[in-house]
Amino acid sequence: MTEIISSSDVVIVGAGIAGLSAARALSRAGVQVTVLEARDRVGGRMRSVNRGSGAIDLGATWFWPNESLVQSLLHECGLQVFPQEAAGDTLYIKKEGRIFRLPNDLVSSPSYRFAGGAQALPTAMASDLPPGGLRLNSPVHRIVVDADAVAVESTTGTVTARKVILAIPPPLALEAIAFIPQLPKALDHIAGQTAVWMGDMVKAVAIYERPFWREQGLSGFVFSEAGPFRELHDHSTAGDRVPAIFGFASATAMTGFDSSAIREAMIQQLVGLFGYEAAHPLEVISANWAAERYTSPRQWRSAPTTATYGHSAFREEGRDARIFWASTETADAFSGHIEGAIRAGLHAAAAVRQAND
Template structure:
């Protein structure tokens, strides 16, 4: 039933200067998902498959959230999954997305103030797996399972209000969308800082949302592409740990196909406060030359992303109590407001919080919770 249309047909309340904004809402949806990352799209695809009418609202101009791939192999966000992460394996098989092994063969490097040491046999990193098409391929494949009109990108949510008659009203920068229930799939700390809720959420929930520090929310990732994997010719794995910095951790980031050769590095965002991505990329290139020698001095391209400066990943300021110890707390994964509101970013997962595995598990759980609320 289109409850918003039914109410619009009634008389305007006495003393009202104009109709409330929610009365101009689109026809009601069964569920509204805020955030089109892997967790939100997992939930949306399962809700749609169960017959629910779903709207997905995403502030970025793309789907994928913290998966962000270039040219089908360069991952500037999430990159890996590991053995034992069954939900990821199952979803990849279901979506028809291939995988390949992370390159780890060869020796590693360890840099400290006294110089660079070579470590035999790469004791730094173990086996992991990559995604053909890049990690963002998961999000694109999930989005294709939804009607084209269901996903709205470039649309930031401002507020989420629940009326006593069972409707939810999600106000965005462009419109107000009405539905029966809402899944919030943005990072909890971002939800606490940027979304207004009515009625006000329980203080214990708000405390946990604000306290759940975003995975990758303090990180810079840089990727340098090369014509040839010169490190392999030298018997190196491309892996390095540096106590000199600014990049503390470096790995082979080559793709599965010919001509796809790269190294990537992680650094703490605080190392580059206020520095433009181009300058961060330059510093990464310099560090690679310091570690690997002259062969690293001629990358074909370097790209860097400071996830701390992305307002859809991290709030402007972390709460004083923020930390990863809030990840997976019951208050974050339990349903609220009579089951009409659930949270499902990876930080809410009961297992593998922060991983893509956690995002997928949280999406499964949120879909099941909302289907129960919807009586399906």
């Protein structure tokens, strides 16, 4: 047992956008929060890296016009947005490799991007927390619940609190955290089979000197049955300061690929699509989200499913509850999206405040 280092009203496990949304709502209501984050950064699946004067997104990229919570937060935090570049034709690749050029960007629905990268939003939210409210490098491994309190144990110590919010993907919570007493059987079963949204994705971004595909009248949007990257999009940063294209591939299809093999596969596919101008990117950056231990569990108990997203078991806290759930997978609408994560965080914050002390 690690030494008890502090106490708080509420402990939040995970400083992704769900955990930070809960923390923001609670601390604004005068509730003392401590957010424990496993990684050395906030944002979880909202992860951006700076290149020159642009921010490249290795996780979430877009939000949509019907997602009002994202837009309110962006407004509150004073962050800029820009529309996803979509002008030009789409390429559709059949399984056997035949390429069809379809007029206009047929499949993309209008979407918007974060000018400073998606991670700028959780970063801004974290900077608004009261001093000491966030602890990085603190993976939680045990939660002990008794009638009056919870003890949340991480590698940097134990925090005692009245309540705990689990703002991490449900199957990861089960794998990484020992619950004492155990969670109710039905909830444990549902959480264990809940898929991590985009947890099986490899995202690769190729950065170029020029957005040469646009000169060919192409939008950069590609839908490929042949793969390995199944979906590609223009990923040039705001104002086209850093021209780029990104692709999604299933991590299962890329088993055994390290970052240099991912780079080679990406370049090869881009040359097949756009010609030899694609052969010499300035850089290819990638993230394999299946290999991220603080996103995806190492082992699955059963085939992961999205059918349990927003399951009422995640939101039936009861007035005497000590444990609350808040990742995007638990949201009752927009689950999987950033919007869903904010929604789940706000729900958990409200449920905590309504519950008995």
